[in-house]
Amino acid sequence: MMVKNRKLNDDEFFKERKAILATWPTGSEVDLEEALTFHNSLPAKKNFALRLVEAREKGETLIRCESGIPTVEEFSNYLRFLQDEGHADLLGAHVDSMTRNQRYAETERGLEESLKTGRWVLNGFPMVAHGVRGTRKLIDAVDLPLMIRNPCVDQRLVAEIGFASGFTGASGCPILAFSQYSRNIPHEVVISYYQYVYRLMGYYGERDVPMVASIIGGFAILCPLSVLIAGAIIDSLIAAEQGVKHINLVNNAQGNLVQDAAGIIVLRKTVKRYLEAQGYKDIEVTMNLSNWSGQFPADTFDACAIISVGVTAAVAGKSELCTVKTIEEAKSIPTREASANSLRLGKTLIKQLKSQNFQLEDKLLEAEAAMLEKETELIVDKILELGDGDAVVGEIKATQTGVFDVPFSTSQYVQSRVKGVRDLQGAVRYIDHGNLPFTSEIIDFHKEKIAEREKAIGKKLDYQTIVKDISSISRGEL
Amino acid sequence: MMVKNRKLNDDEFFKERKAILATWPTGSEVDLEEALTFHNSLPAKKNFALRLVEAREKGETLIRCESGIPTVEEFSNYLRFLQDEGHADLLGAHVDSMTRNQRYAETERGLEESLKTGRWVLNGFPMVAHGVRGTRKLIDAVDLPLMIRNPCVDQRLVAEIGFASGFTGASGCPILAFSQYSRNIPHEVVISYYQYVYRLMGYYGERDVPMVASIIGGFAILCPLSVLIAGAIIDSLIAAEQGVKHINLVNNAQGNLVQDAAGIIVLRKTVKRYLEAQGYKDIEVTMNLSNWSGQFPADTFDACAIISVGVTAAVAGKSELCTVKTIEEAKSIPTREASANSLRLGKTLIKQLKSQNFQLEDKLLEAEAAMLEKETELIVDKILELGDGDAVVGEIKATQTGVFDVPFSTSQYVQSRVKGVRDLQGAVRYIDHGNLPFTSEIIDFHKEKIAEREKAIGKKLDYQTIVKDISSISRGEL
Amino acid sequence: MNEKVHSLKTLVTGVIGEDVHVIGIRILEYALREAGFKIVSLGAQVSQEEFIEAALETKADAIFVSSLGGHARISVPGLREKCVEAGLKDILLYLGGQLTIGDVKWEESEKAFKDIGFDRVYPPDIELATVIRDLEADCRREGVRS
Amino acid sequence: MNEKVHSLKTLVTGVIGEDVHVIGIRILEYALREAGFKIVSLGAQVSQEEFIEAALETKADAIFVSSLGGHARISVPGLREKCVEAGLKDILLYLGGQLTIGDVKWEESEKAFKDIGFDRVYPPDIELATVIRDLEADCRREGVRS
Numbered sequence A, B: 001m002m003v004k005n006r007k008l009n010d011d012e013f014f015k016e017r018k019a020i021l022a023t024w025p026t027g028s029e030v031d032l033e034e035a036l037t038f039h040n041s042l043p044a045k046k047n048f049a050l051r052l053v054e055a056r057e058k059g060e061t062l063i064r065c066e067s068g069i070p071t072v073e074e075f076s077n078y079l080r081f082l083q084d085e086g087h088a089d090l091l092g093a094h095v096d097s098m099t100r101n102q103r104y105a106e107t108e109r110g111l112e113e114s115l116k117t118g119r120w121v122l123n124g125f126p127m128v129a130h131g132v133r134g135t136r137k138l139i140d141a142v143d144l145p146l147m148i149r150n151p152c153v154d155q156r157l158v159a160e161i162g163f164a165s166g167f168t169g170a171s172g173c174p175i176l177a178f179s180q181y182s183r184n185i186p187h188e189v190v191i192s193y194y195q196y197v198y199r200l201m202g203y204y205g206e207r208d209v210p211m212v213a214s215i216i217g218g219f220a221i222l223c224p225l226s227v228l229i230a231g232a233i234i235d236s237l238i239a240a241e242q243g244v245k246h247i248n249l250v251n252n253a254q255g256n257l258v259q260d261a262a263g264i265i266v267l268r269k270t271v272k273r274y275l276e277a278q279g280y281k282d283i284e285v286t287m288n289l290s291n292w293s294g295q296f297p298a299d300t301f302d303a304c305a306i307i308s309v310g311v312t313a314a315v316a317g318k319s320e321l322c323t324v325k326t327i328e329e330a331k332s333i334p335t336r337e338a339s340a341n342s343l344r345l346g347k348t349l350i351k352q353l354k355s356q357n358f359q360l361e362d363k364l365l366e367a368e369a370a371m372l373e374k375e376t377e378l379i380v381d382k383i384l385e386l387g388d389g390d391a392v393v394g395e396i397k398a399t400q401t402g403v404f405d406v407p408f409s410t411s412q413y414v415q416s417r418v419k420g421v422r423d424l425q426g427a428v429r430y431i432d433h434g435n436l437p438f439t440s441e442i443i444d445f446h447k448e449k450i451a452e453r454e455k456a457i458g459k460k461l462d463y464q465t466i467v468k469d470i471s472s473i474s475r476g477e478l
Numbered sequence C, D: 001m002n003e004k005v006h007s008l009k010t011l012v013t014g015v016i017g018e019d020v021h022v023i024g025i026r027i028l029e030y031a032l033r034e035a036g037f038k039i040v041s042l043g044a045q046v047s048q049e050e051f052i053e054a055a056l057e058t059k060a061d062a063i064f065v066s067s068l069g070g071h072a073r074i075s076v077p078g079l080r081e082k083c084v085e086a087g088l089k090d091i092l093l094y095l096g097g098q099l100t101i102g103d104v105k106w107e108e109s110e111k112a113f114k115d116i117g118f119d120r121v122y123p124p125d126i127e128l129a130t131v132i133r134d135l136e137a138d139c140r141r142e143g144v145r146s
């Protein structure tokens, strides 16, 4: 299998489509023409992509949180509750992890048990089991746009069903899926699955139904930001090639406000630049600052503090969207009350900070952003060089050789030599940059930052430190 | 009655003392020698004044919240709960408002009813009713320092009982008491009562029991900061003259982070400068950023957001102490759970921000501080000029003539022509500076800021705007 | 027409007892003035006697008592009796603010204060428009009565 | 002496089913290695068959199953039976993570997983030292038994 960054033609697309829809009975409920008619009957304010662009024009920071529970009826009420009591700006459906891995039969059993016992047996909304008929009820239940939240290796069928139901965006991208949601699936396979999903989004877009792709480029738990931004650039190029016109980039906060805000700024800037350089000129780019996504504190009010820090980063970096965790993150799938409470905290804090035009110290922010941008460019330019300008070819080679690399990958194909650790201000630095194509200036910068902390605590940073830093936030520290 | 800023001599002090202790039976429980022995038996970590100095040396921001309920037993448990479950750094006892107004008989009836019904009939801890015998149990119940929280006109007896019981600080100051806690008590009477309290603190201090005076200089609900800072300077001069060696200055946050942080910086700097200029050279000055103290949002999680903003200001301004409101502020006297939850939120946020050396935009902060400092100096210099160098004489004259003035005073003797309103960033500006001795540069600055907002909303700011701004935070806005 | 029913009505306002929370009543006074009432504002820490004296002096139609600190159960009992003694049998007594401490049920609290002679009792989140509407209605009724 | 009882013990570790949460088990592996155990780490998304294969191949003394996503009730039943079938009758089965969804009582949940053949079951806030102590105890007991 040889994958390139090349748009699927209609033949390829429709052939693959037929096969995918046939993988489960509810696939037959998808009717593209009917879906387009349905989307066109919806008001613009129910389109996720358009709402984000509006936020950018108005200088807003919108808010949402993750949610997904098994049954249609209860989840409809749940979403309405987030809208009415949480004052959410945007909504979504987290798909359960059985569905994410095509275990549709197990999912149906889980759904049955959930319906029978009234307990949530699945950890998300089983979109394939519910099909278009069930899933569309979510769209009808609320006045806000919904995005499919289903990062995983193969979300082709879920995307078909979700978009046909009225969802107007999807999260997940090749690098995230490959490095965090698979163990032994080849890189090119994951990419090809995403090319299909992006082509499907492009197809809707070409028919006046804008679809937004949420792209993250990796997963930020003590992962230095430049590899994530590089990943997001590559995945954006892949999405754009398939015709995606709306990209919502995720920066995953790690807790240091300056670094997190700089991440938003550099991510936005560099993605736009590389998209244009590769000839994709009419892409709407917006940002999403996502709350710290590692282990959360168990206590509700400690969790409130961590949510606040994330919101502050979102406003400081002028993100169009802030995704907050809930006060029950450490516990389990949040109740609707917990979700609404978390949204209200976030929304009120956004109002407080936005209305005073909150700003971090400029010089610090600029310095951090400048270094980040340099690092990112070195990685991306090398990837593109390896692929002779082809982002897909380059990315696959880069991952094999560690020119692109992330810590704690679940994939056996990722080296995971790269490791991050916190510096004295809690910013994440490379304690090991593996085979990333860095200059000595950059390597020395990170060394210095690490040496500063070593000096302050009087001992060498090592694996033990990494372990400590991974869970520090759950203890309220940074 | 002619009051001056002059230290009470021992004769005057002990004569007054005898009269005060005789005003209520529990006064007889106060034995200064026994009290000194008791204080000396306590570890240094139970001294409020010393703990604040330690925080300054270590660069810490400590946390506390207000609390006070009627019975000794329940309040002891409450305080222990704040210590153990809220991780409070410092504690205090809010005295009920009957006691604050010498209605000791009514207080005793309220206490009885509280004991009988198990309901909190009083809005604080009736320290005079409990006497030294009861009050000392609070000190024994915890390992942290306690401060008397009893701003009111005449707290001489409460101070006697509280200090003898082991409390190591008191809040309230002449200007606050006169302008916010009285209707028709002459200014000089209020000042003379405070001179007594400060002399008592000085007396303890001279005997190696440091006592800290918490000084605020007014009350910040839409009150432009410079009059408050000026007030705090005057009150600090009054305290220092009586021998107080530890002053903890309160800046009452109004919601705009830059302005609130600038307030901390200017308050610290100018108080120190005027103290030294008037010859008080060995005073330990520390800061306390107190949460927004106007109407709070009714919802717990909206309240969390407002608490977070306060904490952020405290850290940004490098305050040694942050006093948070509780999530039940809008409701009633908080339960111990509500208080502990609020403390944990605040403490975790402090840890997150401190450990990253959180900073606001420097240039904005400097500009705000520079203007504040100028305004403050003009007011204070004029006050001192009116008093021929005597802070007390000057302050009394200044208040009569409106050279010193605050909005929404409860006192019939305060002009309250001065009024604040929010600018476009939510900072409080003078919409009316009354008779404050400002230069045209300053007057124009405030006019401009107000004009900016008028332009943005397309209408003149007026009393209606002030009313709206007073309650904006309770609606989550700024 | 209806709006004019109260154009001459006089209200005495104040914060009762040792309570200094004046912000709420100031805002209320502002709204009442805008609505056409004549306000005699006593401010903070007003005793029962001061309320009655002012009402007598100004021939007031109603007394607006505010209490925020939670001591209303201590500060307001006896006011109606003192009014009757002073010849103000029919004067309207309105009470508002944060009257009690802790989780007291509103219905309970409202009933208790009405039982001791208050005509209207309000929780802190009351809309000012509601107060004005009630007052207009009561004034009309009083008008009929007198 | 006691510490050495496990110096040769081999443990197979992995995250079961479709679950990708590897961070917890990685940290646990690190601690177990430090404590002297031999670790055969399978990583994320490990099937029951893969666990058993690895245990047979490495003559493991215990299988450490992690499950965070809340699907343990779907993913782990049958593992003990398959072990017995494969001749691993006495192998220790440990389970940990965030096993269920919602407000399930821990005692209930623990019992349910023990009933289907797990020797030890842990909640997410478990101290690693406790796990190691339990394991050492179980190893000693196993030692006696074998």
Ligand code: B12
Residues within 6 Å of the ligand: B066, B094, B096, B097, B100, B123, B124, B180, B181, B219, B293, B294, B295, B296, B297, B328, B329, B330, B331, B332, B333, B334, B408, B409, B410, B471, C018, C019, C020, C021, C022, C023, C024, C025, C027, C028, C064, C065, C066, C067, C068, C069, C070, C071, C094, C095, C096, C097, C098, C099, C100, C101, C102, C122, C123, C124, C125, C126, C128, C131
């Ligand atoms: C500001 C404030 C203060 C300021 C007051 C400044 C001033 N000059 O007014 C200061 C700092 C001085 C203060 C002091 C104290 N306060 Co205070 N304060 C508040 C706070 C934060 C806001 C009150 C306010 O201004 N609300 C905004 C106005 C617009 O609303 P309002 O007052 O409710 O009034 C509206 C309605 O109620 C209604 N209304 C009011 N009165 C009346 C009357 C009638 C007839 C009608 C029809 C309607 C009506 O109309 C108004 C306009 O909409 C509240 C908590 C909160 N609500 O967030 C605590 C609060 C009221 N205070 C409280 C307490 C206990 C005190 C103190 C005893 C101790 C302390 N915490 O410091 C002292 C009291 C000292 C004394 N001698 O009275 C408690 C009361 C507890 C209770 N009732 O259960 C509260 C609830 C805080 C708390 N959770 O503990 N306080």
Ligand code: B12
Residues within 6 Å of the ligand: A066, A094, A096, A097, A100, A123, A124, A180, A181, A219, A293, A294, A295, A296, A297, A328, A329, A330, A331, A332, A333, A334, A408, A409, A410, A471, D018, D019, D020, D021, D022, D023, D024, D025, D027, D028, D064, D065, D066, D067, D068, D069, D070, D071, D094, D095, D096, D097, D098, D099, D100, D101, D102, D122, D123, D124, D125, D126, D128, D131
């Ligand atoms: C990080 C994280 C992720 C990362 C994982 C990254 C990675 N490569 O590991 C990502 C983003 C990929 C992820 C995805 C998902 N996650 Co997740 N995730 C978390 C999070 C925030 C932290 C988990 C963690 O790393 N903890 C830190 C480690 C050190 O602790 P630990 O895992 O508990 O492990 C310790 C102990 O439990 C014990 N232990 C663990 N296993 C074992 C085994 C044995 C034998 C023993 C003895 C001990 C033991 O030792 C460990 C060290 O102390 C938690 C919430 C939280 N806890 O804060 C949610 C959480 C676990 N995730 C959840 C869910 C639902 C998902 C998703 C299904 C959907 C989603 N929310 O995105 C997907 C799953 C996709 C899939 N196919 O599996 C839920 C699970 C719900 C439940 N169980 O009730 C949680 C609780 C969040 C929530 N509140 O909804 N997640």
